Amino acid sequence: MLSLLLRTFSRQVLIRAMSSSGPTSPYTTLSICRPTPSITHVELHRPEKRNAMNKAFWREMVQCFNEISDDSDCRVVLVSGAGKIFTAGIDLMDMASDVLQPDGDDTARISWNLRRTITKYQETFSVIERCPKPVLVAVHGACVGGGVDLITACDIRLCTQDAWFQVKEVDVGLAADVGTLQRLPKVIGSRSLVNELALTARKMYADEAKSSGLVSRVFPDKDALMAGALEMAEEISARSPVAVQGTKINLIYSRDHSVAEGLDYMALWNMSMLQTNDVMKSAQASMEKKSPKTIEFSKL
Ligand SMILES: CCC/C=C/C=C/C(=O)SCCNC(=O)CCNC(=O)[C@H](O)C(C)(C)COP(=O)(O)OP(=O)(O)OC[C@H]1O[C@@H](n2cnc3c(N)ncnc32)[C@H](O)[C@@H]1OP(=O)(O)O
Numbered sequence: 001m002l003s004l005l006l007r008t009f010s011r012q013v014l015i016r017a018m019s020s021s022g023p024t025s026p027y028t029t030l031s032i033c034r035p036t037p038s039i040t041h042v043e044l045h046r047p048e049k050r051n052a053m054n055k056a057f058w059r060e061m062v063q064c065f066n067e068i069s070d071d072s073d074c075r076v077v078l079v080s081g082a083g084k085i086f087t088a089g090i091d092l093m094d095m096a097s098d099v100l101q102p103d104g105d106d107t108a109r110i111s112w113n114l115r116r117t118i119t120k121y122q123e124t125f126s127v128i129e130r131c132p133k134p135v136l137v138a139v140h141g142a143c144v145g146g147g148v149d150l151i152t153a154c155d156i157r158l159c160t161q162d163a164w165f166q167v168k169e170v171d172v173g174l175a176a177d178v179g180t181l182q183r184l185p186k187v188i189g190s191r192s193l194v195n196e197l198a199l200t201a202r203k204m205y206a207d208e209a210k211s212s213g214l215v216s217r218v219f220p221d222k223d224a225l226m227a228g229a230l231e232m233a234e235e236i237s238a239r240s241p242v243a244v245q246g247t248k249i250n251l252i253y254s255r256d257h258s259v260a261e262g263l264d265y266m267a268l269w270n271m272s273m274l275q276t277n278d279v280m281k282s283a284q285a286s287m288e289k290k291s292p293k294t295i296e297f298s299k300l
Pocket residue numbers: 048049050052084085087088089090091092093094099117118121142144145146147168169172176177178
């Protein structure tokens with residue numbers, strides 16, 4: 001009983017510590033912490049502006065996820081938002097100059113530069129998908145515009161009961177161009193629902209997000225969400241990083257290829273990865289009915 005109380009208390013302390021008071025240097029829009037040695041928590045941190053995505057944010061996410069990809073201590077990433085909501089999407093004030101007044105002497109040069117800008121912004125969320133470590137995202141309150149682009153690049157989506165999602169781009173006069181139109185149809189089974197959301201910009205609330213498959217779990221409030229997300233991250237981080245990262249990479253590959261191509265890629269992948277010590281360690285623990293948490297895996 002006492003150990004259960006202590007565990008609950010220390011988990012609450014951990015979750016509280018995850019809501020930081022400000023961005024982590026060198027970042028100005030992100031707060032980074034390590035709730036456990038193998039989990040990296042990335043918090044969008046401009047709460048007074050509802051975590052609107054300004055120019056610094058688009059740059060910093062790329063730097064942050066490139067560092068996480070190379071960090072052999074990190075096995076799982078958890079993304080969430082500080083303050084009242086997850087994110088209000090693109091910063092409509094800060095981004096106007098980049099998107100609405102592109103440089104260039106003529107149409108060709110303006111278009112050339114705009115293409116480069118859009119490609120650069122697409123990278124902000126593609127780095128999440130390319131990161132070999134699984135990325136969980138915990139959404140509370142609103143997730144608007146660019147927020148939907150962000151979460152569709154993540155591997156596991158969780159939300160609170162008060163969460164809502166809005167593919168808002170048509171409302172601001174543009175076709176979403178940084179991932180939603182490409183990834184959302186792969187996340188949600190119904191093409192009709194995707195079209196409806198993207199063409200009408202209507203809000204989708206937590207229950208529909210769950211029934212449509214956009215999120216896999218809904219929690220009553222933000223504390224419960226963060227506790228649930230952390231618990232899931234711990235479960236994943238206890239498993240072999242060779243197995244976990246290979247699973248993420250092959251799931252994404254097979255999403256974008258035929259079954260035959262996916263199987264070929266898998267065989268090529270595992271002809272090396274099956275030689276890991278992790279298979280023997282994991283199989284032995286499984287035979288002995290021990291939790292994966294008892295196994296020590298080398299860094300990856
Ligand atoms: C090439 C790039 C491609 C990317 C494309 C992406 C496109 C998109 O993301 S389209 C969607 C754009 N977002 C919006 O239209 C949402 C606008 N915001 C809201 O509707 C509300 O703020 C929201 C419902 C999210 C929250 O409402 P709440 O009452 O809680 O907050 P507010 O009082 O409205 O806002 C508080 C302060 O935050 C500032 N703010 C909110 N959203 C944005 C934003 N998107 N951009 C810039 N600033 C934002 C708001 O101005 C308030 O600031 P202040 O007046 O200084 O207190």
